[in-house]
Amino acid sequence: MQPCTLIRYLVLCWTLLVAWPAGAVTVAFINPGKSTEAYWVAATQAMQVAARSLDWQLEVQYAERDHLRVLELARSLVARPPAQRPDYVILSNDNATGAELLRLFDGSGIKCFMAFSRLSAAEEAQLGGPRQRYKDWIGSLEPLAEEAGYLTAKALIQQGRSARAQAADGKLHLLAIAGDRSTPSSVRRNEGLQRAVAEAKDVVLEQTIYAGWTRDKAAEQADWLYERYPAARLVWAGNDLMAFGAMQSLEKRGGTPGKSMWFSGINASADGMQAIQSGRLAALAGGHFIAGAWALVMLYDYHHGRDFADEGLQLEASMFVLFDPATARKFEARFGQRYDSIDFRRYSKVLNPKLARYSFGFAQLLR
Template sequence: MQRYTLIRYVLLCWALLAVGSAHAVTVAFINPGKSNEAYWVAATQAMQVAARSLDWQLEVQYAERDHLRVLDLARSMVARPPAQRPDYVILSNDNATGAELLRLFDGSGIKCFMAFSRLSAADEAQLGGPRQRHKDWIGSLEPLAEEAGYLTAKALIQQGRSARAQAADGKLHLLAIAGDRSTPSSVRRNEGLQRAVAEAQDVVLEQTIYAGWTRDKAAEQADWLYERYPTARLVWAGNDLMAFGAMQALEKRGGTPGKNMWFSGINASADGMQAIQSGRLAALAGGHFIAGAWALVMLYDYHHGRDFADEGLQLEASMFVLFDPAMARKFEARFGQRYDSIDFRRYSKVLNPKLARYSFGFAQLLR
């Protein structure tokens, strides 16, 4: 009897291998960012490495920061003949497009996974969660964005204290340049900033403006912020590009970042790593670009019968590292903006049956 069971098991394995070789699993990623934008390029590169590790095919289409194009890309994907549609699609709820994306993919046979930024609470109240109203929406994975806002704000405030950047009233005056008003990850980064400010009785948050994640708009808005709040010496930014834009505006006025005004940013770009080492940035958090690659690991396990539902259908994980100059140098030596050295197979529960829970922190990849 045991021998018969073993033979059936071996035959089943061969059958699964035959099916897998006949149909390579395909995943599409509708990238909401620009094809030359450091963060979204890094996210794509990490996903490509993960796909190669797992022997899956990855298709990436950039929306170039155009939320209408995001929807057009989805419509085009659904309009393909069934045999040419991907098995899975990874989406991000940038500019609150997530709910409409789920509606577009509903009934298409393409399983949807939300990464980087999940639905807002209002949308979830209307649509329900994964596997409810939209059966092919199977789950989501979001970096703990509030953590990034909090860590960078705390470090920026501490730098301001060390530099004795208080105004005549004894307070540190802070300006905030946020991404947008609707993307959940942007909202949560701002909440982290607000938590850090609430803990600091010596800090005044003068104003929060929204620069759409872009350097040029941040430079334009920072210029009039400096005019309006001449005692401000701290600038918190929701990403590194907006921090660089605010620095540009300061330098145009004759100031020097890291000497008479201090800045924070979010993202693990090459420019960010150089800025934290040179002192132009006082605080930098990053590592969350890896979320798409972790999503592929989860989908791989789901596809092979190891559902991530036992940990939750909507996971929010700590992925950020607060970089100091030493850690930035380590990051550059380890990756150099390329992630080919990461073997994502080691993080799969299917390929490593002893793994009980996923570990999505970025710091482990630096070790």
């Protein structure tokens, strides 16, 4: 047996032996990101805090940015004996895996919830929404990704104006480094960027390229972008890692982020917080990592008879904060990279019967 095959076999055997505590409500999360990736680690940490607050059992499995591994993990959950399957599974439609995931879980007895990134409009037109074709798909919660793209682009453009970074034609020339073409949240961030550019009138969006959310790929692509568009002084990135990659390329050419070019990013990572405080990043939005934790609150209420359907089966919530140095310092002082201080029970309708509507913004957690 090949080593890779053996490892996957042993992982499958381990998952088949999972024994949940008797009577515990169990949730699995197929994390599409890497176990070393700041954003997805933060998402997991927040979910673990929420699960402890609600006295639920949470199992997290990382797909390591491998969309085929996402499907493999789903199959392993379904392959468990019924008594060892989780009650719920939280999924994200990264790389357009959502439709196939719903098909895999159909009839398994595991209720599915989409968080972070839901199905695209085209996918929903074909498959229907929650509780229609796939009865065990009960709902979704997605951060307003368009908002993140818009806020960071608008702040970046304003910084470019303040720095008088216009080219000889009197316009600001901007490069965009996006995540991927198929993840709905990536598409919507790009739409936010495009809205900000359309409003600005004095900005030229030279080109949008896709770096797969990675630092190395962004650095590689920035090398030739800078050669092709020498007038560009602004770089919008779909996450912080890609912004850092583009900065790396600039520094290799002798430039200085925040002085010779200006960058924006998305994510509330420790490196991002430091970069916004030092001026290396001109704009940073984040807080959406909390979406999985809020999803657990919704599932808790659903499980205890308070269906979220009265607010909608597919919710979008404003979760992004546009960080400046002051709010970045507040974030670091309040949380660092730990979220144990958040009492998620406060946001449950079951535990707070007077709560009429969910409040899922991140800004409230910084007050």
